[in-house]
Amino acid sequence: MSSLYVPPPKCLEKRFVAPQRHMFGPGPSNVPPRILAAGAEPVIGHMHPEMFEIMSDIRSGIQYAFQTRNKVTLAVSGTGHAAMECAIFNAVEPGEDVLMAVNGIWGERAAEIAERIGARVNTIRTPAGSCFTNEDINQALARHKPCVVLFTHGESSTGVLHPLDGIGDICHRHNCLFVVDCVASMGGAPLYMDTQGIDILYTGSQKVLNAPPGTAPISFSERAWQKVFNRKTKPVSFFLDMSWLANYWGCDDSWVIGLSDWSDLLLGRYHHTGPVTNFYSLRESLAVLAEQGLENSWCRHQEVAEYFHEGLENMGLRLFVKDKNVRLPTVTTIVAPPGYDWKEITSYIMKNHKLEISGGLGPSVGQVLRVGLMGCNSSKASVDMVLEALKDALKHCHKSRV
């Protein structure tokens, strides 16, 4: 007689098979077979010598993708949100002033995260779809005197690519760290961490990199690392404590010697069990980027975006971001077609074209449709598919709400 009270669930008897779908929303994007296959390699230990080599390769790949020589460069075991928390948890201490640049949902999230750990949160705000000028930024820094300021390079909720040139210098003149969220832009638009004076930069695996969600590249400049090193309090999270993570990832180069004596490594380095197979696929996605060339990837995303935007305007649709120069090439925001229910459009396209596009998020809810063409999805063929699907939807969905 069984002593179990909760029986095995029937729902698990059915085998799950994922549908093939064009992932043209703001992420995750499609994962090419090559990267999926890498993630299905046999699991080895999170501290086996081969794993440390993979992690070392990943660090090199991130340094390339970020254009940085920072030693403290690694992948957080979590998605972009975990990286955002990692950046803020480590760079900020309770009671310190921070400045969050809010021009979409990500600045709001960053503000919420900083508030939770007891920072004094200041914000500057600009309407969804627009940017800050360097003069705005200079004034805000003079007024609030924050020790950390955070900008979102690719604002996927509004479709804005925020210019970064010059902000690093302004921040450093005000003795402030320059933190940048490039989750939606990295690999799809020019970004030079070192040259642009970015102190903390992070992204996610599931956008231009086309890896499954679950890892988040991050890098700390020497200036940022000094602030972390001189903290008076421990970061609230052990899991995201960069001192531990930097040690686990061998950012002090101690591995070079250590690899020959595997057992010794295990004693000092154990922090948490890294997501082994996600590291496999992240490494492969960085290899793809290196193979294609970063600048080629930037150019392709820009060309494809322009081709897409032209096609949309030819259909009579309007782009949410008016200034051509600050349109995010990876995620396009289209003004929700007047008279239509945007939800009917996205549902129609999902059902009839097996294609994901999405509605707005945060400040853009109800106002826009969002289309992400990232990494392997950034091609004219994808654009043609989306335009076709949109035309079809506008023909068949109800137009009744004018």
Add this chain to the structure above:
Amino acid sequence: MSSLYVPPPKCLEKRFVAPQRHMFGPGPSNVPPRILAAGAEPVIGHMHPEMFEIMSDIRSGIQYAFQTRNKVTLAVSGTGHAAMECAIFNAVEPGEDVLMAVNGIWGERAAEIAERIGARVNTIRTPAGSCFTNEDINQALARHKPCVVLFTHGESSTGVLHPLDGIGDICHRHNCLFVVDCVASMGGAPLYMDTQGIDILYTGSQKVLNAPPGTAPISFSERAWQKVFNRKTKPVSFFLDMSWLANYWGCDDSWVIGLSDWSDLLLGRYHHTGPVTNFYSLRESLAVLAEQGLENSWCRHQEVAEYFHEGLENMGLRLFVKDKNVRLPTVTTIVAPPGYDWKEITSYIMKNHKLEISGGLGPSVGQVLRVGLMGCNSSKASVDMVLEALKDALKHCHKSRV
């Protein structure tokens, strides 16, 4: 002419192929092809209707594995450490008293996590390899009056399976939540969350479940949920905030209606991008457990462990945990063979038998060898392999340190 300063790294030109290895350390364990294949299914959106079905299946699977009917049951997007933080971050507010039962490394980690968020941390301690009596616990609760107490069911650093019967009642008499870490024991030893009065229970995907590391099942009792619900402060982590996570995972059953109107769901539920492919493999691993039967799995782990322990004693090796009744069936701690360098043994076995066993961790460093036989690795054939490897190592490694 290129404007890139950091060139593409050469190391990424080489394709990575993972070695086949017997993963008989304390985790991660081997992942069977069926579960690896599930994780290589095409990526769909983290908020597509099929994804919500998978997450619903995962919740049912965890309820079965934990033997609970708790609504607030889900998988954290991280490894066991993230789940430990999730439990403590949500259950504890700054300034509150907690009691950590330390009989190995996990209690220490829990204490460190609670300290970081400003809890008043009390500990009870017992030597590595031993347990607390219910009388010890009762006295400690009376003395410290904590609102949360944490025990480790499977202490993988020492090889102890801590008895749980009766502790729930003691905790509740003292108006205290009973939190249990079952990362190393779940599926390998009897565990009844509801009957044993456990208020928060969490595990990892990479042990008995044989899924890749990266997700961590967790469940909150109604009593625990009430405490979370009535918090005066927000948890320090947005990423691990259970109110958001419970909403994302549909723990309030709102999905049942929602699945037919997909777009509506997206508005309210977006929290973070879940690790889609890790959820695929977690679901599959729970399906395997349901198929085999939880009690069969418990029995097999116990039988295999006893067969292993007998084999070790027949070789003249000694078990670190003296009391047979509290030996963890999933991870065995062997007293490091006198006169040998334990590191030479583990390295020899890794090199010559492609087999991972590990040394100690935390309080057991230098004192033990640890062998994990979990999930698909829990078989007499695996035991024979380990015994063979150990015999070979003891023959060929240096015996010089007596």
